Amino acid sequence: MLHQTSVVVVVFCFLLVASSSYASVQDFCVADLSLPDTPSGFPCKDVKKVSVSDFVYSGLAAAGNTSNIIKAAVTPAFTAQFPGVNGLGISTARLDLAVGGVIPIHTHPGGSELLVVIQGTICAGFISSSANKVYFKTLNKGDVMVFPQGLLHFQINSGKAPALAIVSFSSPVPGLQITDFALFANDLPTEIVAATTFLDVAQIKKLKGVLGGSG
Structure with missing residues (x-):
């Protein structure tokens, strides 16, 4: 019985190593954007249809439109824009x-x-989940700051000229949830927002009006 168990373990380990080795020989998995996204990413594009353009993206060359309520713009190069980063x-x-x-x-x-500051001055920081400690600093050209996954963070132009930064992520689809929009740009009833944030109803209704929420 022990012998049989040992054989099973050895075979399992062999199959595991073999599958890992097989996976490692796949150089890339360019996203096939014509197919549905999945929890593990887009399916791979047929390698015969892959070209160098799948690995090059020029969309970050132009400045984003900052004529909006937050006076800021984020131009992404995620999987949807840059299929080569898939996987x-x-x-x-x-x-x-x-x-x-x-x-x-x-x-x-x-x-x-x-975040890497390319131009201008940016005050940036994040809030830890342990005791809600805040880590923030004014960053200048060439400075780099990291924001750990899932933690609340922010960036503010704290200078007197436009600021530019390049940000990179440890995921081809990092996701985004902005707290203000999550609270005030939807139809969550004002009474619930007031009960869960301790803000007064008048302020909540004002913010909902600014950000397009209702309720």
């Missing part, structure tokens, strides 16, 4: 902040973020 655990984006621009407190549930 690689990486992606990037361009962040433009006009004077007074802000990326409100938000979270990326799918990956950690690394």
Whole structure:
């Protein structure tokens, strides 16, 4: 009986190593955007149809439109825009902040973020889940800051000129949830928002009006 168990374990280990080895020889999995997305990413494009353009993206060259309520723009290079990053655990984006621009407190549930300041001055920080400790700093050109996966964080243009940063993520689809929009840009009843945030009803209705919410 022990001998049979040992044989089963050896065979299982062999199959596991064999499957891992097989997976490692697949150089890439360019996303086939014509097929539905899945929890593990887009299905792979037929390698015969893959070209160099799948591995190149020029969308970050142009500045984003910052004429909006937050005076900021994020230009993503995620799987949907850049199929070559599918399955690689990486992606990037361009962040433009006009004077007074802000990326409100938000979270990326799918990956950690690394920010590199290219131009201007940016005050950035995150809040830990342990005792809600805040880590923030004013960043200048060339400075780099990391924001751990899932933690609330923000970026503010704290200078007197437009700011530019390149951000990278440890996921091809990091996800995004902005706290302000989650609370005030939907139809969650005002009474529930008031009960769960301790804000007064008048302020909540004002914010819902600004951000397009109802209820």
